[in-house]
Amino acid sequence: MKRHKGMTWLALFFAFALVLAACSSGETGGEEGGGTEESNGQETEGSESTESSGSVEIFSWWTGAGEEAGLLALIDLFQEQHPEIEVVNAAVAGGAGTNAKAVLASRMQADDPPGTFQVHGGSELNDGWVAADKMEPLNDLFEAEGWMDKFPQDLIDLVSKDGNIYSVPVNIHRGNVIFYNTKVFEENGLEPPTTFDEFFAVAEELKKAGVTPLSLGDKEPWTATQILENVALGVLGPDKYNQLWSGELKFDSPEFREAVDIFNKMLTYINEDHAARNWQDAAQLVADGEAGMNIMGDWAKGYFTTDLELTANEDFGWIETPETDGEFMVITDTFGLPKNVENPDAVKQFLSFLGSVEAQDTFNPLKGSIPARIDADPSKYDEYGQETMEDFKDSVLTPSLAHGSAAPEGFLTQANQAVNVFVTQGDVDQLIQSLEDAASAHNMR
Structure with missing residues (x-):
């Protein structure tokens, strides 16, 4: 940057009910699936060759101004591309994410998971839901979509445990x-x-x-x-x-x-x-x-x-x-595939979409974050965003405790x-x- 600039369910429930998450809603101002993917003007085949149907429930705490606008733009774009899949926006407001995490913990404990949910990469994902054996690995999706060199290895490591990848990073915020x-x-x-x-x-x-x-x-x-x-x-x-x-x-x-x-x-x-x-x-x-x-x-x-x-x-x-x-x-919001969801194929369609350049360049300018992919279009971002995108590619990534x-x-x-x-x-x-x-x-x- 330039100078101008496992655990028991009871314990799991209370841990997720108490945590304070900062890069989240209630904070105004900023702060993906199959089909085809646009990258640098070229279309490539997605991982899913057939379309799924049904509905996908998207659980998040994105209800603040920029983040809500970004989420709604994502949903609109996905529904244009996949009209056969209904998207249910299950965002929970309030408490800087605390309310949403308490609701999520209750649902996961009751074996009633949403289709996919917002979770910070790193310990919140890996020592929480992955350790509790509540998430499906996504290695096949990353390989099929050709994502292994589209996200920095440090970031892939942040959403991985014991050799398996468990979520798709959607955005990046810088904490330092x-x-x-x-x-x-x-x-x-x-x-x-x-x-x-x-x-x-x-x-x-x-x-x-x-x-x-x-x-x-x-x-x-x-x-x-x-x-x-x-x-x-x-x-x-x-x-x-x-x-x-x-x-x-x-x-x-x-x-x-x-x-x-x-x-x-x-x-x-x-x-x-x-x-x-x-x-x-x-x-x-x-x-x-x-x-x-x-x-x-x-x-x-x-x-x-x-x-x-x-x-x-x-x-x-x-x-x-x-x-x-x-x-x-690094602070990153990610989405994964919970076990025992009703429409896993439809959820994977949505996850594939979330990982695309088109989706990340739709969401992040509105959210005020930068894309997690390193091949996104810098022209869609302001001076700060362009500079941070370059730093993201070239810097050592470290996980945030506070987030x-x-x-x-x-x-x-x-x-x-x-x-x-x-x-x-x-x-x-x-x-x-x-x-x-x-x-x-x-x-x-």
């Missing part, structure tokens, strides 16, 4: 981004920070100018967890960051303690009313020039441009979080709680011990 007010930076002669030392130097200058250096809205605690995970990525690098989740690196290691110390220092520069704000409210502070910087996933870009009607590189800029150049904290990809749901719930306490109390030892205890409790050690 600082958005900043360009006018505030220009007026104070500042450059966006690339290192932690530069970050704190910029923060000091903003503070002297009477501007809140870093905005935070942790009314829902995942936002603070997201800052911590990005600091950890910058301090540890991708390999050691991933070792936190595999158990090879403990939270009480000197390296992670360094990350917590930096995170703690960052929190001395946030707005006092952070606990009363959500992520949009925190982004609004940057838009209004009351704050200089905001660390957020790039759904914030959609909020700036769509909801607030700001212009990229005029009103706001962006850059990777400090010391994560060439690294990509359910890096660690089990139960661990994430406890981590969010521990981080929430830390933001107000600042006890480094307590946070580290809480995370290590949670890791042990959830078999990560």
Whole structure:
């Protein structure tokens, strides 16, 4: 990026009912099947040679402005291509995805799965529904559609377990981004920070100018967890960051303690009313020039441009979080094939469609995300999207803790709680011990 810029069902139910998912609805501003597939102007045969019929129920929490528009556009396009298949939009609103996940857990427990459902790639998929033996592998679909070189291998690994692929990635959001007010930076002669030392130097200058250096809205605690995970990525690098989740690196290691110390220092520069704000409210502070910087996933870009009607590189800029150049904290929404669905062939028709260039280039510009495929059409995306698409191809992909990809749901719930306490109390030892205890409790050690 450029400088301008298994478990028991009872446990499973409660884990999915409690989790907070951020890249989701309720968040305004952005944030596939058979037939034929268009790719770079050429038609290729899909995996299904015969048409299915019946209905497909699509379960998601995409009810916010951009994401709902994208979902409806997907459904309309699919129905044009497959009029014999009825699509039932079973989106559940509210709770930033929590409500939908509670309903989904109840249905899966009762052996009443939807045709397909939205799930974050990584642990949320693999340690949840795959480990519970509730998903069908999709290796044959990926092979038949020729997708093995259309998605990055790191991303395919994120939706795979024990050699099998279990879902189709539809979109990509990047989690390691600082958005900043360009006018505030220009007026104070500042450059966006690339290192932690530069970050704190910029923060000091903003503070002297009477501007809140870093905005935070942790009314829902995942936002603070997201800052911590990005600091950890910058301090540890991708390999050691991933070792936190595999158990090879403990939270009480000197390296992670360094990350917590930096995170703690960052929190001395946030707005006092952070606990009363959500992520949009925190982004609004940057838009209004009351704050200089905001660390957020790039759904914030959609909020700036769509909801607030700001212009990229005029009103706001962006850059990777400090010391994560060439690294990509990936958040991906995916859809798979649950076991015992009523119309599996029709569901596979829809999954095939979701994985196509045409579908991904229909959905993602409206959602504010970028496509999961690396051969999509850049001309359909704005400057930020084009730049992020290039970074996505060339960067090391790492899974987000805050958005359910890096660690089990139960661990994430406890981590969010521990981080929430830390933001107000600042006890480094307590946070580290809480995370290590949670890791042990959830078999990560």
